[in-house]
Amino acid sequence: MAETLFYALALAAVGFAVGVISARSPMLSVLSLLGAFVCLALVYLLAGFQFLAGAQVLVYAGAIMVLFLFVVMLLNLADLSKVAEHPTRVLGVHRVALAGGSAALLGVLALLASRRIPDTAADTAMLARGFDELEPIAVALFSRYLLPFEAASLLLLATMVAVLVLAKRARAPQGPREQAQAVDAHGDARGDASDAARELEGAGLR
Amino acid sequence: MPELPLWLVWVIKAAVIYGALLSVAGLMSLAERKVSAWMQYRIGPNRVGPFGLLQPLADGVKFMFKEELVPAGANPFLFRIAPALAALPAMLAVAVIPFAGEIELFGQRTTLSVTDLPISSLYVLAVGGLGIYGIILGGWSSNSKYSLLGSLRASAQMVSYELSLILSILAVVALSGSLDLRVIADAQQADAALWNIARAPLAFLLFVVCMFAETNRHPFDFAESEPELVGGFHTEYSAMRFALFFLGEYCAMTVMSCLATVLFLAGGAIPFWPDAPWWAELASFLVKMSAFLFLYLWVRWTLPRFRFDQLMRLGWKVLLPLALFNLFATAALMAAGVL
Amino acid sequence: MYFDYFTVLVFASVGLAFVFANLLIASVLRPQRTQDEGLETYECGEVTIGEAWIQFDIRYYTVALVYVVFAVEIAFLFPWAIVLKEAYAGTGAGAGAGIGIFALIEGVIFLAVLALGLAYVWAKGDLDWVLTYSAQPYQPAGRESSNLPLVQELEKEQERLAEERKKAAAAAASSEAAA
Numbered sequence: 178m179a180e181t182l183f184y185a186l187a188l189a190a191v192g193f194a195v196g197v198i199s200a201r202s203p204m205l206s207v208l209s210l211l212g213a214f215v216c217l218a219l220v221y222l223l224a225g226f227q228f229l230a231g232a233q234v235l236v237y238a239g240a241i242m243v244l245f246l247f248v249v250m251l252l253n254l255a256d257l258s259k260v261a262e263h264p265t266r267v268l269g270v271h272r273v274a275l276a277g278g279s280a281a282l283l284g285v286l287a288l289l290a291s292r293r294i295p296d297t298a299a300d301t302a303m304l305a306r307g308f309d310e311l312e313p314i315a316v317a318l319f320s321r322y323l324l325p326f327e328a329a330s331l332l333l334l335a336t337m338v339a340v341l342v343l344a345k346r347a348r349a350p351q352g353p354r355e356q357a358q359a360v361d362a363h364g365d366a367r368g369d370a371s372d373a374a375r376e377l378e379g380a381g382l383r
Numbered sequence: 384m385p386e387l388p389l390w391l392v393w394v395i396k397a398a399v400i401y402g403a404l405l406s407v408a409g410l411m412s413l414a415e416r417k418v419s420a421w422m423q424y425r426i427g428p429n430r431v432g433p434f435g436l437l438q439p440l441a442d443g444v445k446f447m448f449k450e451e452l453v454p455a456g457a458n459p460f461l462f463r464i465a466p467a468l469a470a471l472p473a474m475l476a477v478a479v480i481p482f483a484g485e486i487e488l489f490g491q492r493t494t495l496s497v498t499d500l501p502i503s504s505l506y507v508l509a510v511g512g513l514g515i516y517g518i519i520l521g522g523w524s525s526n527s528k529y530s531l532l533g534s535l536r537a538s539a540q541m542v543s544y545e546l547s548l549i550l551s552i553l554a555v556v557a558l559s560g561s562l563d564l565r566v567i568a569d570a571q572q573a574d575a576a577l578w579n580i581a582r583a584p585l586a587f588l589l590f591v592v593c594m595f596a597e598t599n600r601h602p603f604d605f606a607e608s609e610p611e612l613v614g615g616f617h618t619e620y621s622a623m624r625f626a627l628f629f630l631g632e633y634c635a636m637t638v639m640s641c642l643a644t645v646l647f648l649a650g651g652a653i654p655f656w657p658d659a660p661w662w663a664e665l666a667s668f669l670v671k672m673s674a675f676l677f678l679y680l681w682v683r684w685t686l687p688r689f690r691f692d693q694l695m696r697l698g699w700k701v702l703l704p705l706a707l708f709n710l711f712a713t714a715a716l717m718a719a720g721v722l
Numbered sequence: 723m724y725f726d727y728f729t730v731l732v733f734a735s736v737g738l739a740f741v742f743a744n745l746l747i748a749s750v751l752r753p754q755r756t757q758d759e760g761l762e763t764y765e766c767g768e769v770t771i772g773e774a775w776i777q778f779d780i781r782y783y784t785v786a787l788v789y790v791v792f793a794v795e796i797a798f799l800f801p802w803a804i805v806l807k808e809a810y811a812g813t814g815a816g817a818g819a820g821i822g823i824f825a826l827i828e829g830v831i832f833l834a835v836l837a838l839g840l841a842y843v844w845a846k847g848d849l850d851w852v853l854t855y856s857a858q859p860y861q862p863a864g865r866e867s868s869n870l871p872l873v874q875e876l877e878k879e880q881e882r883l884a885e886e887r888k889k890a891a892a893a894a895a896s897s898e899a900a901a
Contacts, residue, residue, distance in 0.1 A: 204461060204523060211516065222727060231505035232797045238512045239545075239793045242538055243786045245519055311501070311562065315805035318798075319825055327828070330795060330835040337791040337839045341848055344784050397733050401740070447748045455761035456773060467741045474737045478730050498729040505800065506730075527763045528774045539782045542789035549796050553803045560807035562800070618764055623748035627741065692851035695785070699849040703840060710799075711833050718810055718826045 183223055190216035203248045211241045228311055389493075397497055404477050408633035409439035411676060418680040442626075449622035454525060457619065461524035466620065466627035469517025473634035476511040479503035480641040481565040483651045483664040494565070495661060503564040504552060507642060511597075514635060515541050518599070518606055521628065522616035533615025536691060537599060537606035543698035544596035544603075550706035551589040554713040555579050555646045558722060564642075568650030572657065580647040582722055585709045587647045589702060591678075594639045596698070598632065601683040605691055640675035644668060784848055795836050802829050 193216060196209030214237040221230040318326045413428065413435060420427030428435035453462055478497040485494050500506055515537065522534025558579060559567040571578050580587045596603040607615035614620075617628045644650060648671045651664030659667070689697070716722045763770040802825070809825040843849055 202458065202461075204458070204520070208461070208516075208520070227500070227502050227727075228505070228800070231502050231509050232800065234509035235505065235512060236790070236793050236797050238509070238515075239542060239786070239790045242515065242519070242542060243783070243790055245516075245523075246535075246538060246783045246786050311801055311804050312808065315801035318801055319805070319809070319828060323828065326798065327831060327835075329798060330832050333791050333795050334835055334839045334842075337788060338842060340787045340791065341784065341843065341846060344787060393729055394732075397729070397736060401733075401736065447751050448753075450753050450755060450760070451748075452760040454763050456763055456770075467738075467745070470741055471734075471737055474740075475730075475734050478733045497733050498726045500726055500730075523775075525763075526774045527765070527770075529764070531774045535782050539785045542786055546789065546792050546796065549793075550799075553796070553799055556800070557803040557806045560804060562804060613764065613766065622752060623745055627744070695849065695851040699840075700844065704837070707833055707837055707840070710803075711830060714806060714826055714829055717806060718823055 179223060183220065186216050186220050186223065190220070204245070207241060207244045207248060210244065211238075214241070228314065392493055393497075396493065396495075400477065400482075400497055401474075404474065404634060404637060405630075407637050407676075408630055409443075411633045411636065412442065412629065413438050414676070415680060418677070419684060422680075422684040446623050446626040451622040451624065452619070454527065454619050456526040458524040458526070461520050462619075463624070465517050465521035465524055466624040466631070467517070468520060469514055470627040470631035470634065472510050472512075472514040472517075473631045473638055476507045476638045477634070477641065479506050479564060480638070481568055481645060481650055482641075482668050483661045486661045495665065496565070499563065499565050502562045504556065504562050504567070504642075504646075507564075507638065508549060508552070511635065511638060512545065514631060517628070517631060518616050521620065522606075525616075525619035527619050529612045529614070529618045530616050533606045533608065533612050533618070536608070537616060540596055540599070540603060540605055540694060540698070543695060544593045544702065547589050547698065547702040547706040548593035548597060550703075550710050551586040551593065552646065554583050554586040554710050557710070557713055557717065558582060564645050565650075568645045568652070571649035572652035578647065578649045578652075583647075583709070583713060585705065586713070587643075589706050589709065590643060590647065592697075592702060594643060594675075595679070595682065596694075598635045598639055598679075600632075600636065600679055602686040602688050603694060604688065605694065608688065636676060636679055637672070640672045640679075641668075643675050644671040781851065788843055788848065791839065792836070795832075795839075799829070799832065802832070 190213050193209045193213035197206045197213065200206040200209060215234065218230040218233040218237075221227075221233060416438075417427040417435065419425075428438045431437040431441045453459055479500055481494065481496045481499065483495040518537045519534045522530040522532075522537070525531070555567060556562055559570045561567060561570075567579075570576065595601070599606045605615075607617070609615075612618070617625055620628060651659075651666075651668035651671075653659050653663060653667045656663070713722065763774075806825055806829070810823075
């Protein structure tokens, strides 16, 4: 029963993942990503990691929202259709991606083939173990993994700073102070935005 | 009476809880109009059934027979599935709400909730949080400026208030030492235990404010905002799909009210009656839940809508620092042995 | 064990069936007309100009990015909150580990880093949802000039007026006292 469910979920997750890269509408691929994450959360649940499953849905729901907004904010659908008109421009990228992806897949398959596939009895034993409890996770955080726990918070702080710095490059200045700075620097309040646009042009995206 | 198998008991329970949820949502749509009418010195719907009680049924039938319009510029697939995505998460989130204690049902002892999970409060947050996608996709797929603006506002608003919501719940979780909603409710009705509303008043205040923002209700209803955006994210929707958006909204309100009842008002507990029978507990739960639902309507006709920059300022610069402080204060007071 | 989640699964399928059954029944019952008016985008009677799928303000995106980082940090706080009570009492899974007040300190450090992040975003002005980006006043196309002031200018003007009123009130009060 659990095995059938696992294979069904794994298949669905792979299906959604293929949807992410093959959907024509960027919004559909974002939605497929949501489906893939939900399937993964269910796989975690099946393996007994209920907290992980809940946290996965909670956190990735927000992450997907970011991707959604990314589609709305930064991708111009009219521009995307232009890309489609000139497939030669992206064809080279496709080839590289295809070669890299195939190599990675072959590597994983070879690795799997070289190992002994665990027998079903062991799997069932893992399932019979039941769900993990939350207290041991917390206790581990306080004792053995104390440093990684605090380091994670600092890492996330760094992430936030980086995110804002990167996002600002593509954003018009806001607030009186920044506006004044931008006017000083470029003689044009929208200097930052046009810089970002120029960068995009350079990258061949517009 | 012969004993029924456990799975059948469970199916009956699920059917009853779905029925109850949909009835509450339907009654809420009537109450919204009735209470609004009373507050404006009008009568409100009173033609269909006594006191207009059958109005929700009549509305449902009408929605069934209405023509459905899909704008030519819309993304048809996303436009069609968005309402289901908005309605389902709110309906599923109710699965872990503990309405009352154990009952004897056809020879099986069972608790009055669909299920009790050890991580039930995380479940409500995670599953309920998915409801935003219906709103966002509905607004985006319509290819209408009003709709897109509504869904963009909904996205920014919901993420801004979700953080404070989770942090206020975490304070309660710390007090009870469990993520299980039933454990949280039971801990408050133990002997000489105070309800969480008295132990964590700031968390309660934060929760109630965020509860309004998370369900897109006044004074935070920027996703719809009729005077500016016509109907916001559902401007282009009609017939049954429009009804599903509303079903989702009312279910979300119901779930939030249930959550507030469990987290801060001890679920179905009745003061000075520690071993109340299950029906008394259920009645008490429903009374508390209805009080929160009434609060939604009361606030709607009391407060004006915020401006969007005010909304963001309140969420990030007032509620979030307060929520962080609240969690810290709760932990410190617990260490000092006060709580 | 799995039964708890299995019940949720069945509950979900019943909900799914309910929603799609409603849509199916409605699709059978409702009238199907094909009039061009129904296909138009609703804009209060105006003819729609262009698509709605255009680039939008990046502020929404920034807010969502900050949210994700915070959400990940808060996910770490869940286990901390659960075990806090037992850690103080020295019971449960952490019994004998000698966690106690240590849990509080560790949690407070974590919360402080969170607050530091918030302070950074705040100081950088990413939480300000200003009403206009443009340093120039709004200039509608085809018009000579518009006299619409900036929001900042309006606010400054209001502050100045309030200041003046305060001064006038103080002056009146002092002259009254002198009299």
